Amino acid sequence: MAKALPPLNWFRAFEAAARNLSFTAAGEEIGMTQSAVSQQVKALETRLGVPLFERKARGLALTDHGRRLLPQVDAALDTLSSATGSFFEDKPSRLLTVSASYSVIQWVIAPLLPAFKTDHPDLAIRFMGATWPDEFSQTAADIEIRFGSPKQAGPKARLLGSNRLIALKNPDLNAPLKNLPLIEAVGISDGWKSWAQQAGFKDLQPTLFVDSYGPALQLAANGNGVCLVHELLAAHPMSQGLVEPAHGRKIAANESYFLSAREDTPEAAAFSDWISMKSTELIAGLA
CATH class of the missing domain: 1.10.10.10 (Winged helix-like DNA-binding domain superfamily/Winged helix DNA-binding domain)
Known part of the structure; x- marks a missing residue:
């Protein structure tokens, strides 16, 4: 031995x-x-x-x-x-953890983030992707941007942006909406059926299906059809000319994005106030 x-x-x-x-x-x-x-x-x-x-x-x-x-x-x-060093990396003294859907991180936060970092250069930010309620329960974030109904979000959560859905397409798609492929985000109570009823369309059937608004918007931006997404996600790609409204009708959604923040850290308060203000400005810019 x-x-x-x-x-x-x-x-x-x-x-x-x-x-x-x-x-x-x-x-x-x-x-x-x-x-x-x-x-x-x-x-x-x-x-x-x-x-x-x-x-x-x-x-x-x-x-x-x-x-x-x-x-x-x-x-x-x-x-x-x-x-063993990689298991014990030094953590910055000022670390803000933000839990949000990949759609919000990609289409809302990422385009705006450089300006926030300019104002807060010493603040490190960790983003954690989460979409459904059970995924949020597994995180301990300073900021949560949840997708769901007002009841699911909780009484202290505030609406981020708006609760309206808008139909978007690539500017190079010039055919009428009824002749274009429709992209549906599954697992969401609102969709093309609700939109068609309120817009006066019949027999609208989506042919492309994804699990959330983010990839639906990406597919539309790449010319694959028309997506139906929240206005909050639409502002930046519209300002960049990636998409444009496929129809003037917007409908109220049963589920939206809601913001919750810890009340005991100035960093969380700063990020919360900033993203709320910017979201309001984005929606106003679509009017």
């Missing part, structure tokens, strides 16, 4: 003592008492059966055995440090 390795702390104590040539300085560096460092080095010497230091009145000196061991211990500790 292979002989058990000495404890890692013995090697740490030896390396620190060898680098500082002082048990006292080594102890201060690695958070031990001078006595503890001395005892651990002695234990390592006993296990190896050789002296590693010469104890002198004015400090320590490495023996030949100590000089031979030090580079190998130093390399081994560096390897362990590199291997």
Whole structure:
């Protein structure tokens, strides 16, 4: 049976003592008492059966055995440090966590974010994609932008943007809406059926289906048909000429985007106020 390795702390104590040539300085560096460092080095010497230091009145000196061991211990500790370093990355002191649907991150936040970062250059932001209620329950975010009904959002949540849906298409698609492919976001209570009833259309049948508004908007921007999405998502791609209204009719949606924010951090308050203001401006720009 292979002989058990000495404890890692013995090697740490030896390396620190060898680098500082002082048990006292080594102890201060690695958070031990001078006595503890001395005892651990002695234990390592006993296990190896050789002296590693010469104890002198004015400090320590490495023996030949100590000089031979030090580079190998130093390399081994560096390897362990590199291997585990990615698991213990330093976290910024000011970190804001924002949980939102990928659609909102892509079409609303991303185009506006450079201006916010200019005003808050020292604030680190972590975005976590979440769409459905159970996904939000698994996060501990400072900001939540949920998609759902007002009841699902909760009494403290505020509507972000508007609750209206708009039909959009690529500007190069010039055919009447009834002759174009329709893109449907599934899993949402509002859709082309509701829109058609209010707009006076009959027999509108979507032929492309996706799981959320974000990819529906992307498909439309690429000329694949007409999507029906929230005005909040429409503002930036419309301003960039990626899409245009396919029809003037807008309908009220049963589900919308709602914002909730922690009340105990100034960073969350700043982001919340900013995205609320910008969302209002985006909707006003569509009028």
